[in-house]
Amino acid sequence: MNLLVFEYASAMGIKDPALTAEGKAMLRGLTCDLECIPASYLISKHIDAIEGSECQPIIIGETVEDWISSNISNFDYCLPVAPEEDFILCGLTRLIEKNGVRVIGSDSDAVRICSDKYLTYNLLKDKVPTIPTYRIPWDEVELHARNISHNKVVKPADGVSCSAVQVVDSETSFKDAATRVRAVSSLPYFLMQDYVEGTSASVSLISNGKEALPLSLNQQNISHQDGIMDYNGGKVPLSHPMENEAISVAKTAVESINGLKGYVGVDLILGEEEVHLVEINSRITTPYVALRNMLNFNLGEAVVNAVVHGELPGKFVLEREIEIQKKDNRLHLKVIN
DSSP, X not given: OOXXXXXXXXXHTOOOHHHHHHHHHHHHHHHHHGGGSOEEEEEETTSOOOTTOOSEEEEESSOHHHHHXXXXXXXXXXXXXXXXXXXXXXXXXXXXXXXXXXXXXXOXXXXXXXXXXXXXXXXXXXXXXXXXXXXXXXXXXXXXXTTXXXXXXXXXXXXXXXXXXXXXXXXHHHHHHHHHHHHHOOSSEEEEEEOOOSXXXXXXXXXXXXXXXXXXXXXXEEEEETTEEEEEEEEESOOOTTHHHHHHHHHHHHHTSTTOOEEEEEEEEEOSSOEEEEEEEOSOOTTHHHHTTTBSSOHHHHXXXXXXXXXXXXSOOBOOOEEEEEETTEEEEEEOO
């Protein structure tokens, strides 16, 4: 198998640690897991190669898009890790497909749906519990701002992590939040959602395109400062009274989107009596870095097997509990038990 792996920020040479900490950790985990294949991986000439990995680094000086256009046909498979923001992951996936290379992940049409949270909401609102979501064109900001009387969540439709996500409760805070969204999103609209109380969580799954296997329910540590949300790590796994419901919602959601394959992360809010779907990430997500140290099988190899052979792992166990700490723009793993 001739497999290429890349993580967008490290391949592009982005050095801002606030943007690269999680991506570099995911790339490090993938290159260690995929030594058994083995794989090659892209790394910018401005970024240090991954230490301790036997995977072959390919050092590039151009953009990822330019390199893929010229070179991806030399590979049989490609596993991309990239943000949904500005449909970067969707565009890269389509470019890989266009060159006749099989993606170890979701089809571009599925990535497109998951990259626009409003499309995800419309597709799944009748299949799983979702949060009421409204698409706001930029020329209607003033109109909606006047009607804000209680907590709402404002966010980009194509955002990643907690970028420009804010809780608002007034006309002024709504306008401020819209301004933040416009700075990071090129779409002609943004989203407003009802604010739902509960525990922020995610479910990690592997899918072969027909069946999705939930691996873990994960805690997300989300801070709120002046209404602005920020991701600060989490815990894998999370024990919660709504665990079974959360896993069921995530599995149903993933299996309801054609072409959703490989590793998938589903974000949820766990209430006292109901679970609400927030969004779906059609890519490797941060809990991967913990899960790969907990499962009794090779997670990276399992992702490849799910896509290439349609095989999902059998009975498995989580052998420990790990806390993911994000401090000073770095990820730290702490084994709890």
